[in-house]
Amino acid sequence: MNFFLLLVSGICLGLMVSLNGRLAVDFNLFEVSFLVHLIGAVMLLAAAKLIQKEKIQLLGAPRYVYFVGFMGVAIIVMTSLSTTYIGAALTMVLSITAQLVGSAVVDHFGWFRVPVNKFSWRRVPAFAVILTGLLLMIFS
Amino acid sequence: MLFFVLLAAVNGFVTIINKMINLEAKKSLGTINGTLINYLEATVISLVIVLLLGDSRLADLSHWSAVPLVNLLGGVFGLVAMVLTVIAMERVRISYSTIILLAGQLGTGFILDAIAAGKVVPLKLLGLLIVIAGIFLDQMATGRSAETHLKEQE
Numbered sequence: 153m154n155f156f157l158l159l160v161s162g163i164c165l166g167l168m169v170s171l172n173g174r175l176a177v178d179f180n181l182f183e184v185s186f187l188v189h190l191i192g193a194v195m196l197l198a199a200a201k202l203i204q205k206e207k208i209q210l211l212g213a214p215r216y217v218y219f220v221g222f223m224g225v226a227i228i229v230m231t232s233l234s235t236t237y238i239g240a241a242l243t244m245v246l247s248i249t250a251q252l253v254g255s256a257v258v259d260h261f262g263w264f265r266v267p268v269n270k271f272s273w274r275r276v277p278a279f280a281v282i283l284t285g286l287l288l289m290i291f292s
Numbered sequence: 293m294l295f296f297v298l299l300a301a302v303n304g305f306v307t308i309i310n311k312m313i314n315l316e317a318k319k320s321l322g323t324i325n326g327t328l329i330n331y332l333e334a335t336v337i338s339l340v341i342v343l344l345l346g347d348s349r350l351a352d353l354s355h356w357s358a359v360p361l362v363n364l365l366g367g368v369f370g371l372v373a374m375v376l377t378v379i380a381m382e383r384v385r386i387s388y389s390t391i392i393l394l395a396g397q398l399g400t401g402f403i404l405d406a407i408a409a410g411k412v413v414p415l416k417l418l419g420l421l422i423v424i425a426g427i428f429l430d431q432m433a434t435g436r437s438a439e440t441h442l443k444e445q446e
Contacts, residue, residue, distance in 0.1 A: 157380040162396015164373035171366030186338035191367030193331040213320035221333020234300040250304025255390040264312040274433040282426030288419030
């Protein structure tokens with residue numbers, strides 16, 4: 153079930169990247185960011201009020217949680233800068249590699265209250281195969 | 293050059309940290325409220341930057357008449373992806389969820405590119421199949437499913 157949810161999520165991300173790219177023909181980077189986040193915020197507010205009948209409660213999380221929006225915009229800026237200077241393909245490979253390593257580090261140390269899953273060197277060949285496939289997809 | 297290579301790598305790390313913080317927001321405030329923090333903040337920050345940069349076409353109705361409104365669906369797909377990700381990430385290994393997300397995203401990109409170009413690039417298809425093989429190899433290397441592993445720890 154979780155595999156399916158993540159796969160659908162990945163498919164949605166692929167569609168989002170394509171549609172946001174088309175929107176960027178008519179608007180600049182920050183205008184696109186404003187529009188897509190505004191649409192999401194309105195949908196969430198509507199879902200809270202109409203479907204879940206949930207009270208809007210934004211306070212009460214750990215302090216660092218409130219940097220999440222800044223980080224989202226920083227990611228957009230970093231992606232744009234890297235793409236401009238070193239190209240989309242290299243940016244994607246570096247970012248994906250860092251994501252694979254970063255997520256293994258989070259699992260290994262159990263950061264952010266996730267269960268500890270120590271990194272096993274037996275996984276290295278699988279990671280190498282995945283990275284080979286990604287390189288082939290991006291550069292061919 | 294080196295600076296932007298490092299920046300792209302830092303971007304990948306920040307992407308993971310950002311996902312983890314979204315997960316923490318969900319654990320603290322619930323799925324809707326937790327996700328809403330991200331969206332409200334990013335909306336306001338983006339608007340402030342747009343206003344500071346000036347010369348925006350957002351309020352220009354004549355410009356909007358030429359914009360295909362279907363392109364705005366990116367916002368809807370982005371939200372669905374975020375909600376599904378934080379729901380699923382709570383129950384599986386983070387590295388496993390990262391790999392499945394990337395496979396789904398790149399696979400979709402591959403299909404959209406193939407539709408746009410009207411042909412399939414064989415090497416891209418081979419790359420996608422190798423990624424899928426790698427995911428199964430990773431499952432075999434860990435000896436059991438990521439979900440089972442977590443359930444045993446609880």
